[in-house]
Structures are given as C-alpha cells and as structure tokens.
C-alpha cells in the first residue's frame with residue numbers, strides 16, 4: 001500500500017486526477033469506478049478543468065458508481081447518480097449511457113446486484129476505483145462486520161453513517177436506511193484502488209485501515225490485500241499514523257518514473 005500525505009485539497013485533486021488521466025490516455029476503453037461524498041470533489045474539479053483544457057477525454061470511457069441509495073425516486077437530487085452527474089459527468093464528454101449505477105428501482109434488488117456485477121465484468125472490470133472512507137472505516141457502504149469477500153448487495157447504513165451523510169440532506173429529509181453497494185470482494189477486483197481522506201475526523205479510521213489488523217470491523221483494512229492500493233491523505237487525516245514520517249520520506253524519494 002502506498003501512503004501519500006499531501007497538503008491542500010487542490011494538491012490531492014491534482015495528484016489523483018493525474019492518475020485518472022493516465023488511465024484515460026493509456027487504455028482504449030478505460031473504466032472508472034466513481035465514489036460520491038466530499039472526498040473525491042477536488043479530483044472531479046481537476047478532471048473538469050483538464051477536460052476544458054482539452055487535455056483529457058472521457059469519450060471512450062465507461063464509469064461505474066460504487067453505491068446508490070435505495071428508496072429515492074430516480075433523478076432525485078440526493079441520488080448518487082445525480083451527484084456524479086452534477087459534480088462530474090455533466091461537465092465532461094462521457095457518453096451519458098456509459099454512466100452506470102446499481103438499479104435500485106428494480107423490484108428484485110438481488111437480481112439488480114447480480115446484473116450490476118455482470119455489467120462491470122462485461123466491461124472488463126474497473127481500471128481505477130476511487131474510494132472515500134467513512135469515519136467508521138467503511139468503503140463503499142460496506143459497514144463494519146461486512147465480509148471481506150462480500151459481493152454487491154443490499155446493506156443497512158449504521159446510525160453513524162446516516163448522521164455523517166445528513167449534511168447532504170435538507171432538514172426535513174431522511175437519509176435512506178438502505179443502499180446497494182459494491183462488496184469488498186468486488187472492490188478488490190479493480191486494477192488500482194485510490195482512497196482519499198481529508199480531515200481529523202477520518203484519522204482514526206485511516207490509521208485502523210492502514211496500520212491496524214485486517215478485520216471486518218474496519219472494512220477499509222481490506223486494502224491491505226490489494227497489490228495496487230494508494231491512500232492519499234491531508235495532514236489532518238494522517239495525524240494518527242505511527243509511520244507517517246516514513247511514508248513522507250518514501251514519497252519524497254520516489255523515483256520520478258514511479259507514479260501513483
């Protein structure tokens with residue numbers, strides 16, 4: 001696992017947008033896994049800027065959402081599909097029919113989960129998967145005690161996650177209780193995992209994921225099993241890491257040809 005401790009959100013955005021740009025440029029049919037929430041926003045801003053400067057194109061790309069709320073009407077402004085459209089894909093040249101998410105409107109949600117995994121497999125898997133981390137250590141919406149081998153499925157959000165996400169909802173709106181999320185085993189199949197965390201409220205979960213034991217109690221610790229996982233942190237999110245100095249030194253002395 002590579003740990004990169006950077007400065008301002010713009011630096012994080014630039015670094016991770018660079019990794020995504022390389023995927024877009026290197027592959028004929030690139031596939032991206034997109035997370036919602038605050039953490040990836042600096043990356044999406046940088047991708048839009050790079051697209052406006054004609055440095056990158058999403059024309060041959062396919063994008064897959066990591067998760068989606070169950071119970072919101074389609075097109076709801078709080079849905080994760082709408083979030084990604086507003087924050088990224090409405091502003092770049094990704095063909096709208098190549099933005100995919102779990103179909104939470106289906107009567108048979110189990111079938112919707114299986115079909116979503118099939119869609120990802122048929123696209124050749126995900127080249128680069130962006131991830132945030134919950135203050136309880138979740139990735140996607142794999143809450144604590146999720147099987148480290150879990151597949152895409154229906155999950156119930158913890159009260160902590162619902163409270164954390166209430167900031168995106170109006171005062172009279174309820175955060176849905178259920179979601180469909182890619183499972184931890186499914187996430188591990190992506191070629192490159194890039195997890196972003198900012199802020200001291202993430203520091204404990206980050207330390208558990210990076211330096212703690214591999215455990216379903218901290219689902220993000222499953223990154224320890226992936227051969228190409230990058231964790232990009234601001235100093236606040238990194239403050240509980242015991243080996244922070246070592247990670248900084250490693251990154252400073254990285255050979256110029258070795259990119260994240």
Ligand code: F6R
Pocket residue numbers: 034035036037038039040066067080131132133134135138139140141
């Ligand atoms: C979002 C997702 C979640 C978030 C996590 C962090 O698609 O799957 O795991 O990445 O809850 O959210 P933020 O970035 O808002 O702190």
